[in-house]
Amino acid sequence: MGYTNAGKSTLFNRMTGAEVLAKDMLFATLDPTMRGIVLPSENGSAGRKIIASDTVGFISDLPTQLVAAFRATLEEVLEADLVLHVRDISHPETAEQAQDVAEILTSLGVKPSVPMFEVWNKLDLVDPSGRAALAVNSEGRDRVFPISALTGEGIEVLLAAIAQAFDEEKSERMLTLSFAEGRKRAWLHQEGVVQDEEETENGHSLNVRWTARQEKRFREL
Numbered sequence: 427m428g429y430t431n432a433g434k435s436t437l438f439n440r441m442t443g444a445e446v447l448a449k450d451m452l453f454a455t456l457d458p459t460m461r462g463i464v465l466p467s468e469n470g471s472a473g474r475k476i477i478a479s480d481t482v483g484f485i486s487d488l489p490t491q492l493v494a495a496f497r498a499t500l501e502e503v504l505e506a507d508l509v510l511h512v513r514d515i516s517h518p519e520t521a522e523q524a525q526d527v528a529e530i531l532t533s534l535g536v537k538p539s540v541p542m543f544e545v546w547n548k549l550d551l552v553d554p555s556g557r558a559a560l561a562v563n564s565e566g567r568d569r570v571f572p573i574s575a576l577t578g579e580g581i582e583v584l585l586a587a588i589a590q591a592f593d594e595e596k597s598e599r600m601l602t603l604s605f606a607e608g609r610k611r612a613w614l615h616q617e618g619v620v621q622d623e624e625e626t627e628n629g630h631s632l633n634v635r636w637t638a639r640q641e642k643r644f645r646e647l
Contacts, residue, residue, distance in 0.1 A: 427503055428512035429523040430483025433547040437512055437575035438480040441585065465589035466582075473589055479506075484527050504535065508591055509542040515560060515572065516551035541591065541618040543569050545584065550574040569617070594637040604629040610647050 428434055442461040459480045467473030481503060503509055511527060513520055524544075546560060549572050557572075564570040571587065573580030598621070603611050611630055614620050619636040636644070 427481045427509060427527070428483065428545075429514065429527055432483065432512045432514040432523070433575045434483065434512045435480055437510075437545065437547060437573070438478060440575045440578060440581055442478055463585075465592065466585055467589065474592055476588075476592065484530050503531070503540075506540060508588065509536075509540055510545050511542055512545045512547050514548050515546035516548040516556075543571060543584070543587065543591075546570065546572040547575050549579055550577050594639065596635050596637050597641075598633065598635045599641070601632045601634055602626070602629065603632065610644065613644065613647060 438459070438461070442463055460477055461480075462475050463478050464475050465473040511524070513524055517523060544567075546564065549557065549560075552560065560572055564572055568587075571580060571584045573584055575581070601614075605628070607629065611632070614632060614634060617636070617640055619634045619640060620632055621635050622633040624631045
């Protein structure tokens with residue numbers, strides 16, 4: 427999912443081989459389309475099969491009367507095991523578009539605990555200096571993937587990360603953070619591992635569900 431004209435349907439076609447309408451226009455996709463994807467495995471053979479859904483694009487200042495229609499269209503997002511937030515990283519207002527998407531997701535009731543990857547699409551439209559800046563910005567961020575759905579650049583890395591996200595075992599743990607540990611709390615929400623949270627007298631009590639890799643990174647903060 428993502429802002430309208432971010433290249434979601436082009437990416438969907440690239441990943442699934444489906445022939446979904448992909449045009450440079452608002453609301454080119456009006457209904458969700460679902461297709462199967464066979465993920466890669468470590469030994470090179472066919473791995474796990476998952477279902478991918480292509481959704482309607484978002485716009486800024488979504489009229490209140492359209493929120494209900496969007497909610498019905500985006501039911502797959504509410505139930506998803508993993509969400510790909512596709513961004514047109516070549517657009518001059520890409521940051522504002524990303525913020526619009528975040529606000530709409532909140533209004534639709536999508537919980538922060540839903541795991542999400544940011545897919546920075548349309549690298550083919552970014553000049554060399556811009557690409558260098560994007561490489562620096564994305565470095566060290568496990569959930570950010572610069573790609574070009576049109577040329578296929580970065581798709582293999584993205585698919586491998588999706589496969590890993592579904593293959594890693596997860597465990598639950600209760601954490602207690604003080605108000606002074608806001609950076610750790612923000613990191614947990616950014617990683618999408620918070621299942622439940624309650625504010626206490628001295629801070630926050632959080633129920634998290636994470637992988638061993640995520641727990642290790644948290645302990646290093």
